[in-house]
Amino acid sequence: MLHRIRSAARRPAVAALALLAGAAALVAPPPATAAPPSGPSEALxxxxxxxxxxxxxxxxxxxxxxxxxxxxxxxxxxxxxxxxxxxxxxxxxxxxxxxxxxxxxxxxxxxxxxxxxxxxxxxxxxxxxxxxxxxxxxxxLYGARARHATLGPDFHHGRPTLTVWAPTARTVALELDGRRVPMRRDDTTGVWRVTGARDWAGKPYRYLVTVWAPTVGKTVTNKVTDPYSTALTADSARSLVTDLDAPELAPPGWSRLAKPAAVPLRRARIQELQIRDFSAEDRTSRHPGRYLAFTDRRSDGMRHLASLARSGTSYVHLLPAFDFATTPERPADQARPGCDLASYAPDSDRQQDCVAKTAAHDAYNWGYDPLHYTVPEGSYASDPDGTARTVEFRRMVQGLNGAGLRAVMDVVYNHTAASGQDPHSVLDRIVPGYYQRLLDDGGVATSTCCSGTAPEHTMMGKLVVDSVVTWAKEYKVDGFRFDLMGHHPKANILAVRKALDALTPAKDGVDGKKIILYGEGWNFGEAANDARFVQATQRNMAGTGIATFNDRARDAVRGGSPFDADPRVQGFASGLYTDPNSAQENGSPAEQRTRLLHYQDLLKVGLTGNLADYTFTDSTGHRVKGSGIDYNGTPAGYAAAPGDALAYADAHDNETLYDALAYKLPPRTGAADRARMQVVALATAALSQGPALSQAGSDLLRSKSLDRNSFDSGDWFNALHWNCADGNGFGRGLPPAADNKDKWPYARPLLADPALRPGCATIRHTAAAYRDLLRIHATEPAFGLPTAAAVQKALSFPLSGKDETPGVLTMRLANLVIVFNVTPQRAHQTVPSLAGTPYTLHPTQAHGTDPTTATATYTRPSGTFTVPARTVAVFRRG
Structure with a gap:
C-alpha cells in the first residue's frame, strides 16, 4: 500500500519521487540523448x-x-x-x-x-x-581478489599510485598535465594502476577508459573522473591527486579533536538539518550557506543548536554533503530569483513561479543526486576548486563537536544521478552494466527515483564500505543514515558495521564502535520481499543494532497518509474525533473513534521502541504483541530491542509537522493550541524508547509554506528562521506547483489567514517546551532501557483497553507516569493500582517554561492524574 512520500533532491533531469511502502514512487530521469544502440536493445x-x-x-x-x-x-x-x-x-x-x-x-x-x-x-x-x-x-572472475585492492589515490613516501577497477576496458590511461599516461592492468583483479612522481600531488586528472558501451552499441573512450576521488575541481570536472592525510588539510586542533561523549543509539536524540537551510538566511552568520557557518559560535543558528545540545540533543544529522551532480558550485554560476518575493501576498502563486524559473540553476539542492560519494560537496565551500571543501568540512565537524553535538551524514549509495553515457554517470562509464542494478530485460532499475545501484555486486558493495570508512577516518563523522537502506543487502550494511567496528583510536584516530548507523528500511521496488537478496529492511534489521525509521507511529501522530487526496485527514495529534474538522474523508464519528483508538495502539507500540514481542492490552481489550497490531496489512511492531526503530514525527520529506497540523486541525484552532499540539506530537517521539529524530526547526514551528516536497524550492521556502521576528516560514506564498498544485485549494485560505502565522511568544514558548522534554529524557534513566525484557518489565499502559479514553494515552515507565492528552478538555486519568502512591509533576515541568503544563496535578488517594488540554505531562514518583 502506498503510504509515504519520500522526496529527494532531483533536478529537472532527476525529478521528485514518491516511494512505496514507507518509501516513495519516483519519477525516473529522462533518457540520455545518446545514439541508438546497434544490435539488441535488451539484455535478457x-x-x-x-x-x-x-x-x-x-x-x-x-x-x-x-x-x-x-x-x-x-x-x-x-x-x-x-x-x-x-x-x-x-x-x-x-x-x-x-x-x-x-x-x-x-x-x-x-x-x-x-x-x-x-x-x-x-x-x-x-x-x-x-x-x-x-x-x-x-x-x-575478479571480485574475490579485487575486493582487497586499494582504489583511488594512494600515497607511499609522497609518491601517489592511482588505481581504478575496470575489468572490461580494452585500455585505461591517465589524463594528467595535458598528456596521456598509460596504466598497467592486473589480469587477476581487473585493476589498472600507475605510480607517479611526487609532483603529481594536487594535480587534476581523469581516466581515459576505452570500453564497449552497450547503451550506445559501440566502443567508446570515456574521459571520466575517479569514482574513488578524494578531491575535485569545481563542478566535479576533474579529480585531484590528493592525500587526505596531508598536514595542510588538517585544520588547527584536528588531530586532538575532543568529541562529546558518545551516546548509545537507543538514547540518541537527533536533529536533522540541511547545510544550506541552516544559515542561508541567518543574518548573524558570517558564512551563510557554507560549512563554515557551523564555526560561527555566536550566530543565532549555532546558539540554538548549542541550547538543544545542553538540553539533550546528541547528534546533528546532515542531509547529503557528499559531491552531488546538479548544483553549480561557483557562486557566480548560481541563478537567483529575479522577483521581489517578499512583496507578494502570502497566498500568491507568484513566489513559486519565480522560484521555479531559476530552480534548475540555483544554489539549492537537497543532495540526493550522488556524483562522487567520498568528496565533500563544493557548493558549501568558500572555494569549490580544490581542497578547501575538505578543510572546511572538517571544520564543520569541529564546530558541531564543540557545540556538544556529534555529526551524522546522510549517505545515498542506493542510486547514482545518472547511468550509461550521461555526463553525470561515473561508475557506468568505467564498467558499463556492472555498478547499476539491471532488471531482467537489461534496463537500469529506477525504483529509487534514479539509476539504481547494485550493492549486492562485490565492487559496489566494496565502494559502500570503503566510502563510509573514509568518512569515518578522514572526516571523523560520528554516524551514518542510509537513504533507502532497504535497497541494500543486509549483508552489505552489516559489512559496513563490521568495518567501522574495526576502527580504533590508536590505529585510526576514531573509535568505530561508537559510530551509529540507521536508515530507511522501506520494502519496495525490484528488491522487495527479499526477491534478489535478504534486504536491509525494517523487519530484517531487527536485532542488528542498526536502526530503521518507524513510519507506524509517525502516521498515527499525523494521521492519514501523504498520498491522501485531501490533506485534512486527521490523526492522534491533529484532532481526529476529539476536535474534528470538516473533511469527509475522516468518516463518521464512530469511524473516527475506532481509528483514533487504533492509532493509540500504534503509538503504544512506538513508545516501547516498536518492539515486536512487547505484550500489552490493546484498545479492544485483547492481549496482543506489538507485531499483532496491524499497520496497513503488515505488523506494526518489528524491533527486537530498543534501538532497532527510530521514532520521528517529521523529517525533510513531506510537509513539516507545523504544515501538516495547519491542514488537519480545524481552521478555528488558535495559535497557542496549534503550538501545544506540536509539542505533544513531538513528545511521542522524544519520550519513546530507542532513538528519535526531529527536523531542524520543528521546535520553532517551522513551516515551508505547506510545501510537501521542497527538494528544489530554493531558500525562499526552505531556509530556517532562527530569529522569530522573521516568522516561521508560513505564508511565503503557495508552494511550488510541480508537487503541490493539487493541494492549492486547501492551502490558499490557510496561507491567507494571518492567525496561522505564529508570533515570537508562541514560537519561543514551543521551543522551550520541547527543550523541557529533552531534559526529562536526558535525566531519566528509564528512557534508555537496554533490552526488550527490561521494557516489558518497566513500561505499561495501565488504562489501555475497551474503556480507554480516546485522545488520551497514559504510560507508566518505572517511576514515571506520562499522560499525552490531545483533547481540547482537561483529562482525568485514574489508575486504581497507583492509589496511595506519591507522584508529583516532574520538576522540569513544574518549574519549567509552560505555566499551563505546570497546572497538571495528581490526586494521591484515588491515583488520578489531571492534565490540561493539549498537553503532555510527566509525573515522577516520590
Whole structure:
C-alpha cells in the first residue's frame, strides 16, 4: 500500500519521487540523448558465473555467446542452476539455464572486454539474439581478489599510485598535465594502476577508459573522473591527486579533536538539518550557506543548536554533503530569483513561479543526486576548486563537536544521478552494466527515483564500505543514515558495521564502535520481499543494532497518509474525533473513534521502541504483541530491542509537522493550541524508547509554506528562521506547483489567514517546551532501557483497553507516569493500582517554561492524574 512520500533532491533531469511502502514512487530521469544502440536493445541473458548463463525467454536447447569482431563463440548447453546459484540469484530461478562448455571457459576474460551477444537457433529455424548482463561473471572472475585492492589515490613516501577497477576496458590511461599516461592492468583483479612522481600531488586528472558501451552499441573512450576521488575541481570536472592525510588539510586542533561523549543509539536524540537551510538566511552568520557557518559560535543558528545540545540533543544529522551532480558550485554560476518575493501576498502563486524559473540553476539542492560519494560537496565551500571543501568540512565537524553535538551524514549509495553515457554517470562509464542494478530485460532499475545501484555486486558493495570508512577516518563523522537502506543487502550494511567496528583510536584516530548507523528500511521496488537478496529492511534489521525509521507511529501522530487526496485527514495529534474538522474523508464519528483508538495502539507500540514481542492490552481489550497490531496489512511492531526503530514525527520529506497540523486541525484552532499540539506530537517521539529524530526547526514551528516536497524550492521556502521576528516560514506564498498544485485549494485560505502565522511568544514558548522534554529524557534513566525484557518489565499502559479514553494515552515507565492528552478538555486519568502512591509533576515541568503544563496535578488517594488540554505531562514518583 502506498503510504509515504519520500522526496529527494532531483533536478529537472532527476525529478521528485514518491516511494512505496514507507518509501516513495519516483519519477525516473529522462533518457540520455545518446545514439541508438546497434544490435539488441535488451539484455535478457545473464552470465551469472563462469559456468552458467540464464536467458529469460530462451528455448532450452543449445545456444552460444558471441563476441569479438569475428564472432568468436562460447558454446552453451542446457543446464540447471545449482542450489548455491539459486540462493545467490533467487529472482532467476524460473528462467532457462545454460552451462558453459568446459572447453570454452578460458575465453571469458576476452569475451567480457567487447561486444557480447547470446544467440540461439529457434524452433522455426530463425535466430534469436539478445544482449548479456555480466555483473555475476565479473564478480566470479575478479571480485574475490579485487575486493582487497586499494582504489583511488594512494600515497607511499609522497609518491601517489592511482588505481581504478575496470575489468572490461580494452585500455585505461591517465589524463594528467595535458598528456596521456598509460596504466598497467592486473589480469587477476581487473585493476589498472600507475605510480607517479611526487609532483603529481594536487594535480587534476581523469581516466581515459576505452570500453564497449552497450547503451550506445559501440566502443567508446570515456574521459571520466575517479569514482574513488578524494578531491575535485569545481563542478566535479576533474579529480585531484590528493592525500587526505596531508598536514595542510588538517585544520588547527584536528588531530586532538575532543568529541562529546558518545551516546548509545537507543538514547540518541537527533536533529536533522540541511547545510544550506541552516544559515542561508541567518543574518548573524558570517558564512551563510557554507560549512563554515557551523564555526560561527555566536550566530543565532549555532546558539540554538548549542541550547538543544545542553538540553539533550546528541547528534546533528546532515542531509547529503557528499559531491552531488546538479548544483553549480561557483557562486557566480548560481541563478537567483529575479522577483521581489517578499512583496507578494502570502497566498500568491507568484513566489513559486519565480522560484521555479531559476530552480534548475540555483544554489539549492537537497543532495540526493550522488556524483562522487567520498568528496565533500563544493557548493558549501568558500572555494569549490580544490581542497578547501575538505578543510572546511572538517571544520564543520569541529564546530558541531564543540557545540556538544556529534555529526551524522546522510549517505545515498542506493542510486547514482545518472547511468550509461550521461555526463553525470561515473561508475557506468568505467564498467558499463556492472555498478547499476539491471532488471531482467537489461534496463537500469529506477525504483529509487534514479539509476539504481547494485550493492549486492562485490565492487559496489566494496565502494559502500570503503566510502563510509573514509568518512569515518578522514572526516571523523560520528554516524551514518542510509537513504533507502532497504535497497541494500543486509549483508552489505552489516559489512559496513563490521568495518567501522574495526576502527580504533590508536590505529585510526576514531573509535568505530561508537559510530551509529540507521536508515530507511522501506520494502519496495525490484528488491522487495527479499526477491534478489535478504534486504536491509525494517523487519530484517531487527536485532542488528542498526536502526530503521518507524513510519507506524509517525502516521498515527499525523494521521492519514501523504498520498491522501485531501490533506485534512486527521490523526492522534491533529484532532481526529476529539476536535474534528470538516473533511469527509475522516468518516463518521464512530469511524473516527475506532481509528483514533487504533492509532493509540500504534503509538503504544512506538513508545516501547516498536518492539515486536512487547505484550500489552490493546484498545479492544485483547492481549496482543506489538507485531499483532496491524499497520496497513503488515505488523506494526518489528524491533527486537530498543534501538532497532527510530521514532520521528517529521523529517525533510513531506510537509513539516507545523504544515501538516495547519491542514488537519480545524481552521478555528488558535495559535497557542496549534503550538501545544506540536509539542505533544513531538513528545511521542522524544519520550519513546530507542532513538528519535526531529527536523531542524520543528521546535520553532517551522513551516515551508505547506510545501510537501521542497527538494528544489530554493531558500525562499526552505531556509530556517532562527530569529522569530522573521516568522516561521508560513505564508511565503503557495508552494511550488510541480508537487503541490493539487493541494492549492486547501492551502490558499490557510496561507491567507494571518492567525496561522505564529508570533515570537508562541514560537519561543514551543521551543522551550520541547527543550523541557529533552531534559526529562536526558535525566531519566528509564528512557534508555537496554533490552526488550527490561521494557516489558518497566513500561505499561495501565488504562489501555475497551474503556480507554480516546485522545488520551497514559504510560507508566518505572517511576514515571506520562499522560499525552490531545483533547481540547482537561483529562482525568485514574489508575486504581497507583492509589496511595506519591507522584508529583516532574520538576522540569513544574518549574519549567509552560505555566499551563505546570497546572497538571495528581490526586494521591484515588491515583488520578489531571492534565490540561493539549498537553503532555510527566509525573515522577516520590
Amino acid at each position: 541473458a545473464q552470465w551469472i558465473d563462469r559456468d552458467t548463463v540464464v536467458w529469460k525467454g530462451a528455448e532450452h536447447t543449445a545456444a552460444q555467446l558471441e563476441f569479438g569482431s569475428h564472432a568468436a563463440r562460447i558454446r552453451l548447453v542446457p543446464g540447471t542452476l545449482s542450489p548455491a546459484e539459486r540462493l545467490a540469484h533467487p529472482h532467476l530461478t524460473g528462467y532457462p539455464a545454460f552451462t558453459v562448455d568446459p572447453r570454452d571457459r578460458g575465453l571469458a576474460p576476452t569475451a567480457l572486454r567487447g561486444r557480447l551477444l547470446a544467440a540461439q537457433r529457434t524452433a522455426d529455424g530463425g535466430r534469436a539474439t539478445t544482449g548479456v548482463q555480466i555483473p555475476g561473471v565479473l564478480d566470479d
